[in-house]
Amino acid sequence: MKIDNGVLHLNTAIKKYPHTAKLMSGEITAPDVRLDCLDIEPIHRAFAPMARSQAYDVSEMAIATYLQAKAYGKPLVILPTVLAARLQQGCIVYNAHRRPMTVGDLAGAKVGVRAYTQTTGMWVRAILEGTYGVPTTKIEWITFEGGHLQEYQDPSFVTRAPAGKEMLQMLLDGEIDAAIFGNDLPSIEGIVPLIPDPVAADKIWYDKHGFVPVNHVAVMHRAVAEAHPDSVKSVYKLFRQGKAAAINPADPGALLKRLPDGIDALRGPLEMILACCEEQQLLPRKLGVDEIFADCLEFLGDEAH
Structure with missing residues (x-):
């Protein structure tokens, strides 16, 4: 994280998808924030450094990893935006x-x-x-x-x-x-x-x-969010703009249905994920959706919905 000419530069670890490509290339920007994207392939190699020591300011993260990080008290803020999802039965x-x-x-x-x-x-x-x-x-x-x-x-x-x-x-x-x-x-x-x-x-x-199984979401280092609270809204808006730019005019609802935004859209999927993680002994303690979404509401307010 650094500030250059009034713009906050955030070290960012995300995979290149159609809906993140213009964020990574700099075609989509915000007046106050720049995502300085790192080349990490495969992207799951970014998850442990982010979960353990908050190695980046912004990162893509597997939802199961984020929930474990939350349960262990790691200083991360989830953004209610799905970056990767897929149907799973062929896996x-x-x-x-x-x-x-x-x-x-x-x-x-x-x-x-x-x-x-x-x-x-x-x-x-x-x-x-x-x-x-x-x-x-x-x-x-x-x-x-x-x-x-x-x-x-x-x-x-x-x-x-x-x-x-x-x-x-x-x-x-x-x-x-x-x-x-x-x-x-x-x-x-x-x-x-x-x-x-x-x-x-x-x-x-x-x-x-009624939903595609969620694989990856976006998270921010809580220290960055606390030091620059407006940046959370800016980063969340950038991810949403990236999706809007990737919409196929022939099927405009397909991408947003697969990669939803907002806590209202994610509540049902997250309730199922939490139940599955608990049943599979993935979490050290019980988590609830309201605890997860408290961070979103703290920094995004009504925009979290």
Whole structure:
């Protein structure tokens, strides 16, 4: 953070999406704030430094990571804007070349996931339990790295893969039965979705719940927000302007429906996420939506809605 000619420059870690591209290029700006965007790829590498030590002024962050950070008292302020969301049922895959497999085979199976705290993993586990009746605790989860919060310890049914092992290779070799991938979903012959016709399954899930599962939101370092409270409104406005600039005229509501803004739109999704995180033993204490949104209201006031 620095001030140059009356403009507050904020070190910012966000991924380049259609709705953030013009923020990153400087085409969309605010009179009082500049987002000095850092090149961090993959973006999840920014989450631990931001959650642990507030390494940036503004950052994209997985919603599960933010909720853990909030529970552990980290000085972060959530902005009620979704930066990344996706339907999740195609994210759990298996190796069809080794043997047939169905969701019913998951009890007692070994399933890989990058980290137990990964938000995509949280959503897939929630869907497996809520839609298909497969409890999280009946699966042996194999992870390849720890969570973004050092204070967090994985539950007893989670096992770390041996050092040097890679999830995809373990799946190919039959050392794990299935695996959950996010943006790195492999395109390899024989690696196929465990849930048949995941597109149709996702449509049923969406029709029932009315939202696309939230993966990433935006957060600010609380020290920045307290020192420059007007900057919170400016940054929030920039994210909303970025989305407005990315709207497809042929389907103007699609992007905003997938990436909603405001606490009114996020209340329902967040209530479900909190319940899932609690059930999956991801949080050290109980959190409520009002506690989460208190920061938004403190700095954004009515604009938070």
